[in-house]
Amino acid sequence: AFSAAQWLLLLVFIIPVLLLSGYAVVSLIGRPDLGVGGKLLWLILILVVPIIGAVLYFMLRPAPQEQNRRAQAHHGKH
Structure with missing residues (x-):
């Protein structure tokens, strides 16, 4: 029933929007430096405004190396 x-x-x-949003969510869930609250806020933003949320997420997130460094600093207190 769809037209061309x-x-x-x-x-x-x-489809690109879904892929971008899906990748943003997967990347977000795997981040070691964000707590549950931060992840939830990003998740809501990405899902409510898919294009803007995903683009903002990728613009504002630290590089993976930076995420790992932050996570080690965060967990290094033990």
Whole structure:
């Protein structure tokens, strides 16, 4: 029941957005330097405003090396 234009829109726009959002969520869940509260806030943002939330997340998150360094500093008190 989709027209060609709707299929094109789906392929060009919606699928990349879903992939980006999905990748953002997976990356977010795997971060060692964020607590549950921080992850939840990002998750809500990514899900409520998928494009803006995911783009903001990738712009604002520290690089993986920085995340690991932060996590070690955070857990290094034991």
